[in-house]
Amino acid sequence: AQTVTQSQPEMSVQEAETVTLSCTYDTSENNYYLFWYKQPPSRQMILVIRQEAYKQQNATENRFSVNFQKAAKSFSLKISDSQLGDTAMYFCAFPDYGGSQGNLIFGKGTKLSVKP
Amino acid sequence: NAGVTQTPKFRILKIGQSMTLQCTQDMNHNYMYWYRQDPGMGLKLIYYSVGAGITDKGEVPNGYNVSRSTTEDFPLRLELAAPSQTSVYFCASAGADTQYFGPGTRLTVL
Structure with missing residues (x-):
């Protein structure tokens, strides 16, 4: 069975500093995608970044970047120059290739607080 | 560019009532999904659709029904609402x- 694990229920960081959120997953697939979604207090699910497993280069979107370690099945999210607006729940997600068509399996989330 | 829209934003139901949650997307995506999110948890799949006229159950389908008559719309029907259905419901569409x-x-069921 495919699983997604986020081992940090809560984290905090000072404004302008860098923070890394961890995610591990388990799959027998070789080609796949991985995603980080942000859920601010408004509850909107916002795509932060996605990584394609066949690409060795780590994905980057402005202040957000990933450290993708395929052999270790690790997919961490690094937020640089943290801003107050980054305060949110962050979910790592992975497509359920063995089940429903493209359904995402979500981790339990990490609550990130950015402090002024 | 509306993307995925849902109505209503909030609703309170009494036990045993029924309602339909509306979902519309304007991206011409074939794949659409309904998830529920309980407090402190990630999302769980209720139903999904791979195209107009085709739907299938996800992980937690009991108490819900869906239909997909057009590419754009994917409504979720709750029959005989129960307190266990108190949750936040998300619709999603997928492309690329x-x-x-x-x-x-x-949704709150009292």
């Missing part, structure tokens, strides 16, 4: 291996 979510509907 990426899912895009609506703003969610917060």
Whole structure:
């Protein structure tokens, strides 16, 4: 069975500093995608970044970047120059290739607080 | 560019009542999904659709029904609401291996 694990229920960081959120997953697939979604207090699910497993280069979107370690099945999210607006729940997600068509399996989330 | 829209944003139901949560997308995506999110948890799949006229159950389908008569619309029907259905409901559509979510509907069943 495919699983997604986020081992940090809560984290905090000072404004302008860098923070890394961890995610591990388990799959027998070789080609796949991985995603980080942000859920601010408004509850909107916002795509932060996605990584394609066949690409060795780590994905980057402005202040957000990933450290993708395929052999270790690790997919961490690094937020640089943290801003107050980054305060949110962050979910790592992975497509359920063995089940429903493209359904995402979500981790339990990490609550990130950015402090002024 | 509306993306995925959901109505209503909030709703309170009494036990045993029924309602339909509306979801519309304007991205011409074939794949659409309904998830529920309980407090402190990630999302769980209720139903999904791979195209107009085709739907299938997800992980937690009991108490819900869906239909997909057009590419754009994917309504979720709750019959005989129960307190266990108190949750936030998200609709999503998928294109190019990426899912895009609506703003969610917060439902309370009392």
